Every structure is written in C-alpha cells, then in structure tokens.
Amino acid sequence: MPSGPRGGDALDAALDDRDALGYVFIGRGPDPTLRYLTGRGFDTTVVYVRVAGESHLRVPSTIETPEVPGVAVRIDDKPAGKAAAAVLGSEATSGTVLVPQTIPHDAALHLESAGYDLASTPVLDNACAVKDDDERAAIETVQRAARRGIARAAEILADATVDNATTTDDDADATDDDTAHTADDDGTLVWDGAPLSTERIRRQVNVALAIEGVDAAGATTVDVGGRERSGETTPEDDASAVVLRADDPVVVSVAPRGRDGYRGALARTFVVDADGGWERRAHVACDAARDVALVEAGPGADAAFVGSEIRAETAAFGFSPSEEVARDVGGGIGLSLCESPPLDGDTELSAGNVIRVRTAVSDPENGRIELVDVMAIDDDGPVFLGDPPTSLDPAAWSQ
C-alpha cells in the first residue's frame, strides 16, 4: 500500500529550477492534490507549504491535529494565505513562490501583500501522471475490487428470470389508461422474488465493494442509457431507478476508491436476452475501439491521437461521430478519476501513466453500450489491469 506524502522531490526540483523560495498549496477535504502531498484527506481547508526541503501543514484548531509522517503539522487559525506566509517567513520574507494556477484568490492576494511574487507551476499535475510501483499496485488492488463489483451485477443478471406476463399489483384490476404500460412490462426481470430494478443491482454492487474493503465513492451507477420505462418501482428505488427488462442493455459502472485514495474504474454493459442487432453492433464497436487503445497507447504516443483513434474506430461500425459516439474516451486516473494525461490535447504518453479508457455508443431509442477499463502504460506497451471479460452476456462472467 502506498503510504505517506509524495511530491516533495518533484517540488524541490521545480523550486531549484525556477530559483523559487517555496511552494504553497491550499486545499480542502478530499482534494486529490492534497492527498498526494500528505497521504490523506481532511474535512476542512488546510495549508501545505514546501520550503527548504521540508513539508509543512497548517490546520485549523477545529479539527483534531493529524499526524502526517514526514510533514510538520501545526495549528494555525489565520486565513490560509496568512498561515502560508508565516511558514515562508521563517525562511525568507520575499522571493518567488510557486503555486498551482487555481490557488484560492484570497490566499494569493495575502501572499502577494506579504511581499512574495507568485508564479504558477504544473509540477504536481505532471508528477501525479507518472505512477510509481506502489501507486500502480494500489490501483491494481482497487481494480480487482471493481471487478468483484461488476461480477456481482453479472451474477444477479445471470440469475434473473424473465416474467412475461407481469402486471403491477396495483393495476391488476384496473381498466383505465394507466394499464397501458402493462404491455411494456412484458419481459420484466425478476430476481430474489421481486422485480429487478437498477437500484437493487446498484446496492448489491456496493455491498460487494464494501466486502472487498473499498469505497463505492458515490460513483456506482446502473442504468439503461435513457430508455423509456413505465413508472413501476421497487421499495429501494429512488426517482432515477427503473425496473429492468430482458432486452435492456444494462450499463453497470463502478469507480471505487481504495483506502489509500487511489481510484479504479470499470464499466460493462449486459443484456440478458438481446433481441436487437443494435446492441450487438454497438458492443462490437466498443470492444474494437477498446482494443485500439492497446495498439496505439504506447510510451511516446500522442494522447490526443489515441483519443481520436478510439472515437474513429467506434464510428467505423456505422455510428455518427457527433451524435452517437461518446466524447469522453478517458484519461489519467489515480487519486482523481480525471487527471493528467487526458486523451485529448497535446500530451505525450509515457511509461508509468495509468489511463481510464472508455468506449461508448448511445442513442435515444436503444440506450447505451459502454465499456470502461484501466490501462497501465508499461515500458513495453499498454496493458489492461486485470483485463476482465467484455461480453454482453452476464453468464459469461465468472467471479
């Protein structure tokens, strides 16, 4: 497990390179940069300062003072910019201070009025983009848990039975227009004695993630890609849940967070009993586009080119690039779901990058087919972590 702060060496090199006094980061809560710098999250705004080869953290008195290995932690209830200036002031009262572009404006003004010149640096974004062995191992661990979550959904869908003559109990004797959706309910899935809704699957997936010791991170979704549905619900359901039918493409997506903060990402689409060619064609397109990443995303490849090739391959199966092919094809993943390098823009991929790869096709009538994986770029080329099956058939998944 990766533990403890990172980024100190990269910051020291950047400070040396730009003849700067120190580096200041101000963040709150689950901020991934803060987690990178300190190895943990906080429930409030804290101030990180790197100066003279040492890391300092200033926290308010309203939280219990954390112990952070390798970081000098002190209480300071002053506004963040003043607290940062006080740390820098112990070394020098003027000079260049490196900050992220997005440093809070009030803190930047405090630092400037204290006599420091601010200059922005992307050094941490760049450092985060290249994972060390511990970070990659952490992502592999959470990705294994992600697979267990998706496998649970597949298991439930494979176990589900098809009810071809369902009417909702309340409407059984009704004759008015409300019963018009009875025909729609043909083919409703039933599992464990009750109609199977997206929400019932979502909860079971999150139970599987909890058993593995990872956090669902609010990122588990189960949906039918906007297909229209009757108003039938189960007791677990909220407004967005729908009861599933055998011919629905069911998109199950997880992006859990491991205890150390690193994220996984995995999505699969399942159809219990496909009756249309659209799902199969869209699935073949997504699967082929996913393979394109394995061919194109080696060290030295242009990230935007990889992204455009993924989109082009998806479209090559007869889907509209602007209307049906997904724009989001992924990008770096680590402590954040969306970090450097994006599969867009002018970046060169390098060994050590870990990339979320997403291929998807959607359409208002048919719904959506989506595949998401995590790919590590090794010295000798890219590899999908765990390389879980991509089949549309839930029975083809084994735990």
Next chain:
Amino acid sequence: MPSGPRGGDALDAALDDRDALGYVFIGRGPDPTLRYLTGRGFDTTVVYVRVAGESHLRVPSTIETPEVPGVAVRIDDKPAGKAAAAVLGSEATSGTVLVPQTIPHDAALHLESAGYDLASTPVLDNACAVKDDDERAAIETVQRAARRGIARAAEILADATVDNATTTDDDADATDDDTAHTADDDGTLVWDGAPLSTERIRRQVNVALAIEGVDAAGATTVDVGGRERSGETTPEDDASAVVLRADDPVVVSVAPRGRDGYRGALARTFVVDADGGWERRAHVACDAARDVALVEAGPGADAAFVGSEIRAETAAFGFSPSEEVARDVGGGIGLSLCESPPLDGDTELSAGNVIRVRTAVSDPENGRIELVDVMAIDDDGPVFLGDPPTSLDPAAWSQ
C-alpha cells in the same frame, strides 16, 4: 428527496443588494457548493454563473454534457475565468461580479482583465447553513442509514466471544521474543470463527450502509483510540487495523453520503467487557456534554458559547480541557461534513441549522471515548435526529 439546484434566490437577493451584475463559482468534482448550486457532482472543473435571474453552467468537452434541471448547460473548453466572462459578457461587459473568497486565482485574474470588478460574498455559506424541509428530510434519511451501520458494529461486538488463551498460529511453537505479546492477546475477541479486527468491523459496517443505499464516503472508521497492540492481524487488515480485546473502547464512526449528496454523522464507543473505571467516567462525561447541546443550542444561541459549554461539561468530570477533552465539538453539516455554523466563532444559531455534535475524551493509555450525533435546530429547540442510544454496551443497541 431534495433535487435540483438551490441558491438561486439567495444569489439574486445578494446581487440586487450589492448592485452587482452576476455571481461566479468555479468548482471541481464533489465540491459541496457546486452540488448545492447544481444538485449534482462532476468529475472535472466546471463553471457556474448566475446572471439576470438565470443559472448557467459551462463544462469541458471531455465529459458527457449533463442535463441539469433549471440550469443552462453548454460546452466551453476555455479556461474557467474566460468561460465565466463569456457568460457575463452576454449581459454586460463591465460591473461588479460577486465571487466566493476562494475563487481560483487564475479565474479571478481573467475576470478582472475582462473588465469586471470582483467582490467576495459569503451568501452561499449562509444559505447552506439553513436547511429547507427537503434538505432536513434528506439528512434524516442518511442518518437512519448511519444508525443501521453503527447497529451492525454493535451486533458484531455483542456476538463476539472472548478468547482468553489465544496465541497466534504462526507463533505457537516459537520461543523467541516475538512471543512476548502472547500475554497481550489474552481477552482477544473472536467473531465468526476468526479474530475480530477493526477492519473486519469496518467492512461489515460499510456492507450495512450499502444495503441501505448510501455511500460510506470513505468516512467509516473503527479504532481503539491509539491503544497499543500486538502485531497480530487478520487477512483483511491493512497497517492501521488491530485485533480487538474485550476491554478495548472501540470507537465506531460513520459519516455516509446519501444519493442526493447530504451527509449523516454518527459515532458510538462500545466496550465488550469494561474492566476499568476510566471508560465509564469518560463515557458519562461525553454523554452529559452531549445533553448540554440539547439545552443550549436553541435558535438565537451563540454558537461559540455552545461549543465552550460542551467542552466545559466534558472537563467537569475530571478531564484536562487542553489534553484530554476533544477540541472538535462539531458544527454545521449538510452537503459537507464541516459547514456553517461552526460551534466556534461569532455566529448565532438559527432554526433550520443542522449541526454535527461531537463529544470526546482521549488519553494515550486508555484510548478514546467519542459520541457523534446530528442535531436539527427547530423553532422550538434542538433535537437529535433519530436519537440513537448512547450506551457503552453493544448489547444495549437494537436495530
């Protein structure tokens, strides 16, 4: 369930009051303010602008364009400040723009160079602090789930048996110094056929939360407050996990997030077989201090006074205010665990506030006793949501 954006009316009133053109918020990911303004989270940085009574959102092309009821969503890949200026520019090319103090510095500079004068406003912090009925109901719902999570921990601890002659298997035949901890293992708890560790309980609590449909939000902790332990671990354990003993005060803390983003918070301390007076005295102190909140935290009360009274009551049972009594006594809870009003500083409590109340005593030798609840301040006074039992005895908890 609360749905859709909030804060528009409060912003319009503030804009009117200060003769300002618009309001700009730039946020990323799970930011609670962003969630308040849009009703949802994002995986990347987005720009919210309120101008002429309308809400606008600008998102990058790398995410699928979200549908946000009541908010005009458009793609804009320009830097956040420029994207915000473009929205404002459709109404006026100069004027005062209200922003949070912590608006990203680069965006603030963009807005200023585009010709706008920035002025900071706490209007949203103040608006968030007073919950409407839907928000309060959302917190009650997640708090019920929190109770189920704690109840699961109590159930496991009540079911656990005490093993008075445990040695770890690996060390059973060893005679070197490593076996010195065998004596410490006396009284080890066993559950479901294996030593009961903090991590095993944590996972079971998170399973209970997942069944309830809420997210553990990475906030579930189970610990013995720094008590020293042998190195025995179970297969689930990470470095911070310890195997429990019957006389350990076990602090179980959850702060789940409901599907709509609202947080709950509940912590209880359990002792299976207390052999010392410290735990009981500390528990009585925490329980009495918790009751102080019910007496003092009515509408119109001074928040800092309530906080100091809670600390004073805890200390009154013979604990050092600076060394043993917890500094963090809580504050506003909603989309964030720590929001306005804090139980510190110069704030007046008002009806509609929802407050996390924390009482705790800790000491390096004995560990920690901690109680956390969520209290709603109603017109006729404060009430603990759900008012779960506070007993040290896990068997006293019923689901």
